[in-house]
Amino acid sequence: MGDGDRLEIDQVSKRYGDVVALAGMSFDVRAGELFGFVGSNGAGKTTTMRIALGVLAADSGEVRWAGEPITAETRRWIGYMPEERGLYPKMKVGEQLTYLARLHGLSAGAAGKAAREWTERLGVGKRWDDEVQKLSLGNQQRVQLAAALVHDPRILVLDEPFSGLDPVAVDVMSGVLKDKAAEGVPVVFSSHQLDLVQRLCDRVGIVRSGRMVACDTVDALRDTGSVQLVVDVPDAGPGWADGLPGVAVKEQVGSQTVLELGEGADDQVVLRAALATGRVAEFSRRRSSLTELFRNVVTEGEGA
CATH class of the missing domain: 3.30.70 (Alpha-Beta Plaits)
Known part of the structure; x- marks a missing residue:
């Protein structure tokens, strides 16, 4: 992956009737960078992520990856973890992850192998044959992360991936995100746990009322205080x-x-x-x- 493999959100705006959800939202996430996306509830973080993924259409502005507008094809390379978890509750963990990997274009053999690797790595390998609804919330979260990673994404977009995790799971999740960034993947995640963002992220964007109001390295932002x-x-x-x-x-x-x-x-x-x-x-x-x-x-x- 080259330096050009960055995710760019360029002047993206979105309204719902009279409510302005996003007003010219702009930032980029560079290849190999951990970018923390922080703001109060309703500031526009989830809307931005859904537009990046193509779940929502922007009223104006553009989302680009590696300099090109994101298309249905390039969206297959995004690993997305929604805030409202999107797993099938009655489906078994292994079956579900293999199915999701197939949806992203992996062969049956490659999908099964990737699903096995990620469940083991995230500490839920023994839950392979369990229904998702029977897992603890923390383990459901680990499976949800596995779902975002199982197709070897080139971009990671994670909405509140750390919420509700115990300290051990936070360490596991942090390690995986650092490793993906080290492979050259742009990683953007939102979080209310600012101490974690401060510790993990290369750069941080602070969002207020649908706009990016501060965006820099953690050290540079702290120096402005x-x-x-x-x-x-x-x-x-x-x-x-x-x-x-x-x-x-x-x-x-x-x-x-x-x-x-x-x-x-x-x-x-x-x-x-x-x-x-x-x-x-x-x-x-x-x-x-x-x-x-x-x-x-x-x-x-x-x-x-």
């Missing part, structure tokens, strides 16, 4: 940082205070104030977490 200082002053009384110009107290736990510096605030002024209280056990800068940044970006829009 506010500057925070963690100060540990064991001998200070409460309120030692009150009244410092441009400084807000975010959090106080024991002798440790987290301060947020406004524009133009001087960390040296804070250091002098801390030293005036006695011993300073810690004085360090901290970047905003993705969760804090997300909250700021989303709330700014709601207040606008």
